[in-house]
Amino acid sequence: MPGFEIFDESEKAQVNEVMNKGFTFRYNFDGIRNGVWKARELEQMICDTTGAKHTHLVSSGTTALTTALMAAGIGAGDEVIVPPFTFVASVEAVVFAGAIPIFAEIDETLTLSPEGIEAVITPRTKAVNMVHMCGSMGKMDEIKALCDKHNLILLEDACQATGATYKGQALGTIGQVGCFSFDSVKTVSCGEGGAVLTNDTAIYNNAHMFSDHGHDHIGLDRGAESHPIMGNNFRISEMNAAVGVAQWKKLPRILETQRRNKKALKEALAQYPEITFRQLPDESGDNAGFLSFFLPNETRAQEVVAALGKEGVPAVFYWYGNNWHYLKNWTHIHNMTSSAKLPIELIEDRPDYTQIQTPKSDAIMSRTISMLIQLSWTEEDIQSRIDAFANVFTK
Numbered sequence: 001m002p003g004f005e006i007f008d009e010s011e012k013a014q015v016n017e018v019m020n021k022g023f024t025f026r027y028n029f030d031g032i033r034n035g036v037w038k039a040r041e042l043e044q045m046i047c048d049t050t051g052a053k054h055t056h057l058v059s060s061g062t063t064a065l066t067t068a069l070m071a072a073g074i075g076a077g078d079e080v081i082v083p084p085f086t087f088v089a090s091v092e093a094v095v096f097a098g099a100i101p102i103f104a105e106i107d108e109t110l111t112l113s114p115e116g117i118e119a120v121i122t123p124r125t126k127a128v129n130m131v132h133m134c135g136s137m138g139k140m141d142e143i144k145a146l147c148d149k150h151n152l153i154l155l156e157d158a159c160q161a162t163g164a165t166y167k168g169q170a171l172g173t174i175g176q177v178g179c180f181s182f183d184s185v186k187t188v189s190c191g192e193g194g195a196v197l198t199n200d201t202a203i204y205n206n207a208h209m210f211s212d213h214g215h216d217h218i219g220l221d222r223g224a225e226s227h228p229i230m231g232n233n234f235r236i237s238e239m240n241a242a243v244g245v246a247q248w249k250k251l252p253r254i255l256e257t258q259r260r261n262k263k264a265l266k267e268a269l270a271q272y273p274e275i276t277f278r279q280l281p282d283e284s285g286d287n288a289g290f291l292s293f294f295l296p297n298e299t300r301a302q303e304v305v306a307a308l309g310k311e312g313v314p315a316v317f318y319w320y321g322n323n324w325h326y327l328k329n330w331t332h333i334h335n336m337t338s339s340a341k342l343p344i345e346l347i348e349d350r351p352d353y354t355q356i357q358t359p360k361s362d363a364i365m366s367r368t369i370s371m372l373i374q375l376s377w378t379e380e381d382i383q384s385r386i387d388a389f390a391n392v393f394t395k
């Protein structure tokens with residue numbers, strides 16, 4: 001997954017262009033920036049690649065989620081369906097928007113299942129936060145149809161799925177609004193950064209205004225701009241956007257390398273009858289940042305994780321035991337612990353998060369192991385992983 005593995009002179013040259021010729025702020029200062037507009041340039045590149053009508057860059061994937069929620073009109077008291085398997089930001093963003101996260105079950109796509117979503121829809125449901133975990137998608141035809149049927153906003157958290165597609169359509173552009181993360185360990189890195197994608201011009205206008213204190217971004221005089229809405233400062237800097245410009249040009253190479261490396265590993269693992277693979281509704285669109293597979297049961301999965309550890313295989317993830325990616329271990333979410341009183345505390349009939357159960361998801365995640373697919377792997381690195389699996393599964 002990590003684009004940082006292929007940082008080279010091109011990222012430095014882009015940043016230097018900002019420092020030597022342009023300016024650090026993404027808006028205005030036309031007189032001193034000599035036509036250098038890195039955030040704008042990257043936004044256009046993302047639109048060209050994904051087919052999104054609008055892209056708005058922000059400071060992180062998390063602020064992209066907050067911006068997307070606010071821009072799409074998802075706020076106080078609205079229920080937003082979220083998965084128990086995700087990076088915790090997908091849930092925190094909902095809480096800080098004043099909305100109510102409602103956990104639903106995942107399936108063997110490792111993302112929310114259509115049945116799981118349908119089971120928790122209520123009259124208060126406003127949106128589904130569809131998280132495309134580990135580079136790939138869920139059953140998007142069914143999920144899109146379900147959202148349309150119930151008049152729900154489909155928000156795609158594609159923070160881990162930059163470059164992935166479903167039936168030719170970029171993940172992040174299938175629902176009303178989508179988000180990418182460009183943090184230090186994502187497929188494409190800006191150091192820190194994120195993007196909101198949408199085909200809806202009203203959502204786009206809300207997004208760029210909300211992420212910059214409501215500025216309407218009309219005209220050349222920032223001081224004279226009007227502020228149709230209140231907002232926040234989630235702006236990306238031109239230096240971060242510059243890193244992203246260099247990285248985005250490498251996206252085809254990143255995808256090709258990940259897909260090749262993943263294929264080699266997956267083919268080698270397919271011979272072990274105990275292993276089954278994550279369901280991929282459109283395998284050709286997988287960004288291939290991870291290889292995820294299932295063992296027959298939790299005990300065996302833990303044995304295999306331990307054995308791979310002994311073999312010295314790095315970047316093996318057992319999410320079920322990890323503190324940041326699975327609901328079971330999120331004590332602060334169970335208790336809604338915060339440094340200050342949260343909007344959700346004003347909602348009397350809010351869920352008791354200490355009691356939330358997702359048994360179907362537990363049954364899947366307790367058997368799931370993922371391996372990070374890296375760009376820097378040599379043939380020997382791949383072979384050493386294949387050999388390690390042979391030691392674990394044939395001994």
Ligand SMILES: *Cc1c(COP(=O)(O)O)cnc(C)c1O
Nearest residue numbers: 060061062087089159160181183
């Ligand atoms: C990384 C990530 C985020 C948050 O992105 P940041 O840029 O780190 O704020 C949100 N959702 C998912 C699924 C992620 O993996």
